[in-house]
Amino acid sequence: MSWLDQVNFDADGLIPVVTQEHGTGKVLMVAWMNREALRLTNESNQAVYWSRSRNKLWRKGEESGHTQIVHEIRLDCDEDVILLNVKQVGGIACHTGRHNCFFKKLENEQWRTDQPVIKNPEDIYKPLA
Amino acid sequence: MSWLDQVNFDADGLIPVVTQEHGTGKVLMVAWMNREALRLTNESNQAVYWSRSRNKLWRKGEESGHTQIVHEIRLDCDEDVILLNVKQVGGIACHTGRHNCFFKKLENEQWRTDQPVIKNPEDIYKPLA
Numbered sequence: 001m002s003w004l005d006q007v008n009f010d011a012d013g014l015i016p017v018v019t020q021e022h023g024t025g026k027v028l029m030v031a032w033m034n035r036e037a038l039r040l041t042n043e044s045n046q047a048v049y050w051s052r053s054r055n056k057l058w059r060k061g062e063e064s065g066h067t068q069i070v071h072e073i074r075l076d077c078d079e080d081v082i083l084l085n086v087k088q089v090g091g092i093a094c095h096t097g098r099h100n101c102f103f104k105k106l107e108n109e110q111w112r113t114d115q116p117v118i119k120n121p122e123d124i125y126k127p128l129a
Numbered sequence: 130m131s132w133l134d135q136v137n138f139d140a141d142g143l144i145p146v147v148t149q150e151h152g153t154g155k156v157l158m159v160a161w162m163n164r165e166a167l168r169l170t171n172e173s174n175q176a177v178y179w180s181r182s183r184n185k186l187w188r189k190g191e192e193s194g195h196t197q198i199v200h201e202i203r204l205d206c207d208e209d210v211i212l213l214n215v216k217q218v219g220g221i222a223c224h225t226g227r228h229n230c231f232f233k234k235l236e237n238e239q240w241r242t243d244q245p246v247i248k249n250p251e252d253i254y255k256p257l258a
Contacts, residue, residue, distance in 0.1 A: 025154025030210040076230040081159040083231040101205040102212040
């Protein structure tokens with residue numbers, strides 16, 4: 001049996017993926033993979049997700065250059081969540097230009113942003129000439 | 130507007146939650162919350178999830194004693210994933226009796242378990258006398 005057959009994809013053929021930064025242990029983002037994305041992630045050693053909004057494979061960094069080099073792939077007890085340990089190229093995982101996506105912290109029943117924008121998204125996602 | 134109104138629950142009224150251990154940065158588990166679970170988690174300072182299998186609120190540790198003391202609650206850029214930073218009471222988050230749920234590591238296209246069982250699940254989940 002293939003390692004991919006042991007993974008429990010949901011009714012839509014997807015599995016949630018927690019991506020954690022190697023070394024710092026920071027949780028960078030949560031995204032989704034289908035079987036093909038997971039296969040390609042392991043094969044290419046770079047994170048490939050499934051974009052639910054665009055409904056297609058999403059090679060992380062394909063536009064921004066902020067690719068993720070895979071250090072480790074883990075599966076949970078129920079075999080329905082993937083934990084990816086990566087090196088984040090450029091030090092920016094979030095499309096807002098921040099290090100990671102979890103920059104809103106609950107304080108006194110308010111969500112407060114406590115991470116700086118490292119690079120302006122307009123400078124990250126330049127339209128092709 | 131309440132902080133709860135800013136959270137994007139999915140069509141089923143749920144949001145995925147990544148639970149990370151304070152101090153070690155280890156990802157302990159991924160579970161789900163509904164609005165009530167999130168409200169109670171903040172109010173009680175202990176993780177309360179929504180059990181999709183039992184279809185009810187799940188006060189983590191209610192049977193095992195392995196509660197999670199909330200250190201921090203974060204929300205991601207799309208406001209559709211929660212990151213919980215917790216102190217794991219008993220040092221066991223997984224129902225298999227392991228420290229965390231991500232004990233299967235992909236090695237040469239095989240999932241290999243690399244974490245010990247700290248306590249036998251039969252000794253954790255004792256039927257009420």
